[in-house]
Amino acid sequence: MKEDIEIGYMDSDIVTLIEKFFKLPYVYTKSSCSGRIVAVDSPYPWSREGTIIFKVHRPIKLDELKDILSKKIVTRLWINSMGPIIHAVAKDFDSAFKIIQIARDAGFKHSGVLSVNEEGWVVELTTGVRANILAKVDDKVILKEEELDKICETINDVLLEGKKRLKMLEERLDAELKGLK
Amino acid sequence: MKEDIEIGYMDSDIVTLIEKFFKLPYVYTKSSCSGRIVAVDSPYPWSREGTIIFKVHRPIKLDELKDILSKKIVTRLWINSMGPIIHAVAKDFDSAFKIIQIARDAGFKHSGVLSVNEEGWVVELTTGVRANILAKVDDKVILKEEELDKICETINDVLLEGKKRLKMLEERLDAELKGLK
Numbered sequence: 001m002k003e004d005i006e007i008g009y010m011d012s013d014i015v016t017l018i019e020k021f022f023k024l025p026y027v028y029t030k031s032s033c034s035g036r037i038v039a040v041d042s043p044y045p046w047s048r049e050g051t052i053i054f055k056v057h058r059p060i061k062l063d064e065l066k067d068i069l070s071k072k073i074v075t076r077l078w079i080n081s082m083g084p085i086i087h088a089v090a091k092d093f094d095s096a097f098k099i100i101q102i103a104r105d106a107g108f109k110h111s112g113v114l115s116v117n118e119e120g121w122v123v124e125l126t127t128g129v130r131a132n133i134l135a136k137v138d139d140k141v142i143l144k145e146e147e148l149d150k151i152c153e154t155i156n157d158v159l160l161e162g163k164k165r166l167k168m169l170e171e172r173l174d175a176e177l178k179g180l181k
Numbered sequence: 182m183k184e185d186i187e188i189g190y191m192d193s194d195i196v197t198l199i200e201k202f203f204k205l206p207y208v209y210t211k212s213s214c215s216g217r218i219v220a221v222d223s224p225y226p227w228s229r230e231g232t233i234i235f236k237v238h239r240p241i242k243l244d245e246l247k248d249i250l251s252k253k254i255v256t257r258l259w260i261n262s263m264g265p266i267i268h269a270v271a272k273d274f275d276s277a278f279k280i281i282q283i284a285r286d287a288g289f290k291h292s293g294v295l296s297v298n299e300e301g302w303v304v305e306l307t308t309g310v311r312a313n314i315l316a317k318v319d320d321k322v323i324l325k326e327e328e329l330d331k332i333c334e335t336i337n338d339v340l341l342e343g344k345k346r347l348k349m350l351e352e353r354l355d356a357e358l359k360g361l362k
Contacts, residue, residue: 044310044342045311078312093297112295130226131313132314134315142325142328147318158226161225
């Protein structure tokens with residue numbers, strides 16, 4: 001994990017949370033995202049079939065938004081502001097639903113078991129915090145220039161709502177770790 | 182279920198799919214949505230804390246979009262175009278992951294087990310097909326008037342992508358029912 005952090009695979013906002021997960025005896029994390037803002041040139045907001053033109057794990061500045069809008073795109077431009085997502089492996093049924101319950105209590109309402117394999121019970125902890133703002137169609141900006149500051153604020157508010165829940169999850173994990181001692 | 186359909190709780194696009202689920206011996210559905218377009222006056226796109234001002238399970242017309250934009254709102258106006266979501270109860274572990282696999286193969290990539298209770302294994306079958314288009318902030322339209330037709334088309338395209346996956350799921354259930362005979 002340390003190596004992942006150093007080479008920059010992992011976003012820094014989530015490091016302390018992941019360390020807490022690894023202290024729990026019954027679960028560990030696989031891949032995680034603290035929440036991010038991603039601009040994607042794609043027919044649909046999901047990026048699988050599109051081209052990512054911007055990605056950060058922090059709020060954006062108005063100038064960055066303007067810069068994104070100035071880039072040439074081929075289909076539609078979506079600015080996705082997305083909450084945190086954590087994939088973890090729990091050792092058994094009880095552990096899986098325990099960690100799901102902890103996550104739900106912290107605002108990760110869309111958490112569930114994805115699969116069960118030789119490693120354990122794979123859970124996804126996720127919030128439903130997200131916005132996919134349509135920004136360009138056919139390379140034309142569809143947003144009003146004079147409202148861009150408010151739009152920028154909205155994009156950031158969604159991201160920060162996700163980060164808030166990440167903090168809540170961290171606090172729940174602290175309580176859980178305390179109870180184990 | 183028939184009663185739900187008659188009194189309008191259920192959207193008609195999903196009726197044949199649900200009937201197919203009920204033919205399977207190891208799973209039945211609880212609540213389902215075929216995908217919808219919802220306009221919500223809310224600080225965030227999720228509607229829990231907001232006011233729903235428009236909701237349909239079909240594509241919208243440009244005039245409807247214009248009408249939505251003309252309504253007075255108090256925070257932000259989001260137009261959410263959302264794919265199908267199905268909550269089902271499977272009788273055991275194997276049935277739950279069987280139906281999840283069938284759903285994933287049909288494009289319901291975000292499916293998983295939500296909980297286990299006395300009824301059985303509660304699964305959520307869902308796609309990741311969605312867009313939450315920001316349309317107004319502080320009661321001001323932030324979308325360009327001259328691009329509304331393309332925006333309307335985009336909203337509908339997202340919805341129809343979800344309906345396509347619903348159709349794919351129906352075909353997979355047909356194949357599964359055939360295999361059981």
